[in-house]
Amino acid sequence: MSSSEITPADSTSPITEEGIARLRERLGAYYGSGPHFIDITADDIRRYAQSNGDRNKLYLDQSYAGQSRYGGLIAPNTFLDLAQHYTATAIGGLPGAHAFHAGNRVEFYLAVRPGDRISPTFRPYVMTEKHGKFAGRMILVDMEILYRNQRDELVGKAHGHVLRLSRAEARTRGKYQAQEKEPYDDEALARIWAAYDREVVRGGEPRYWEDVAVGDRLGPIARGPLRISEIAFRGWNGGGRLTGAGGRVLGAHFYQFEEYMKRPGYAEVDDTSGVADHPHRGHWEADFARKIGVPGAYDIAVQRTAWLASLVTNWAGDDGWLKNIWDEFRFFNVEGDTSWLTGEVTRKWIERNEYLVAIDVTCTNQRGEVSAPGGATVVLPSRTGRGTVPGVRALQSERVTTTAAAMR
């Protein structure tokens, strides 16, 4: 084998008719990737929570979590992304086309705990052709990912939307070329840091459904100014996986070459050294990000989903349950940007014995652009003592009681 096989000299647009046809053939078929985490540990959970700036002790402190309704440490619900990225780009097709995460909707059924083993299966189910200013012709692929644990219980389900496009086209069009980095003045920085100090984790104090009114506001909490280490080390910290690679366990050196050999056109050669390098390095290499039409080193989009989830769980307290969350990534969140996360209660209702609250969540950057609009549904405890809050499995003792009752 030789280095010339890694990058074919011919660099026409990767959005080809054959590629689209190939991808279309894969629609509807389920793919399994085996567990990405063999055994989830408290370390993995803590490192993941910390990488999102989440300071809820439910994810960090075993003895605190032992007192909660979970009876032990649990992972933030969005942890599932580490078990399999919501975009699941590993299905291939369209070799050489870049993949940008465009949005997702995730539902959570059960808390993930240390010792769990999550096996994801996923399938692409819709493909849509799009045209946009950013890269011209683009292909939007919708993925469904099912997460099952070692007891074959469905822990969560995600719908991820991934945009496949030509890097060269995005570079030429330069939609964001004019976007400049604005340095923060002392006052702006002080305002952001004050927001960190004010961030409240409700924790063990229940927020009752009856006490919530439509129009109640959440936040704001701040995440920024975004630093490249917060982008780059986020995935690696979370158990050594980089999210941009679909959550697979990657490797360095030999493993990189192995990957590039298997996927011709996948690597992008570095201009100065001539060395094949990973196309997701735009997450921390600003020059490469500009080469693919992004104004700077950009976040792992799903970080914003995790921050929005923190906003909601901070507010709901440990007795509530984040039932689902969705968001769309409308703008790039680049190095130096500050995301302000806010929410507003829009609806309250009772359904299937669950006391539910719908919240509009929004991620707005310092330029005032809404970089990720979204929404979340939370199940809260009721003052009446009625209603169930999901997330925990029915206790063994409850089952025994039920069986005993049935026998009587």
Place this chain on the structure above:
Amino acid sequence: MSVTATSGPQAARRYPEITGEELARAESLVGVVLRRPVTRTIASTDTLIGYARAIGSRIPLYLDVAHGLRTYWGSLLGHPTSLYCFDDTVVAPALPGIQSIYAGCHWRWEQPLRVGTPVSTTAVLENVERKTGSFAGDMVLQTGRVEYRDGDGRLLATARPRVLRTPRDAARARGKYLGTEMYRYSAAELDGIIDAYQTEESRGDRPLYWEEAQVGDPLPALVKGPVTTEDMGMFVGAIRQTLFFGDFLDHWRRHPADVYWSPDTRSPDWWDASLLRDEVAQEFGFPFAHDTGSQRVAWIENCVSNWAGDFSFLHDLDVTLHRPCFRGDTTWVRGEVTGKRRTGHPPRERFELTCSLTAVNQRGETTASGQAVVHVVSREVDTIPPVLQLPDDYDPFRGLPR
């Protein structure tokens, strides 16, 4: 490269010098057990496999659970240097604002790291020494000691790291490495590297017998590179705990000199960004993003482990780092058997092989060198794994020494 003092908070581009006062403070910390960030507490399957992949290792004992079960260890093991995941051994207290550069480490392993082992660490500073060198003039060398213990308090290994503290302004002004240019590889060179990856030898479950090893035997060469920011980030992600958002802010407030002020945003950033971005590395006199140093210690260990195989136990490895390894560099690790020795008496006899090791980059510069001591099995006394022999001070009434 221009260096300008801006009027940002803390006069952004001015870094402290080594003062007598701070040096005295560093000396006063000798022998004190240091508070360290907790990166991990348990050697989980994912941690061990993740580490092995992050150093590009291809040894099944460290990568494949099923293979581990078939070896006489009866378990997937961690690479000897995977203990970096529990403490990165950068023992460099005091001297705020002075860059820490990993200069080497002397590892001594007592037990293999089995999957599932809880690991706790203690770190102390052992010595502080003034140094002078071409990189930054007056420098300080801090030697530490990190002990790794398992859940029963038994010693797994001791690391004696050496960290060089280099004033950033002086290093930048001297510019020792600033003339270094990004290496441009020819297609033939890249093909040679790919070829080396594809022919990499790992002994695996074929024992390395003491009788068969001779002084002068070469160890199979190992290539790592050309390293990318991806490779470096993956290693750092495996061994360290980056601070994020509010936690980072708290750290910065406690240690105001321990941040890099980004000229773009005029907001503080983590120094580990120098592993990903050239401009940050240039602040302290490196032209390009660089490796952590410990990464090369790991590669050298990988070379020894490739050669020694599943039946041997790496007991001792002392690596000195001579030059940085930059983004785009390729490291060739080579070694040679330099000594054979039998120590102790049956049944505690040990069969020791010593080897010398070097790491040479594509420019022909030696970036690191070291020595290793490996306990191997002998045909004479059957294949008894060296570690399973009882230590000399074993007392059956008191159990294993702590």
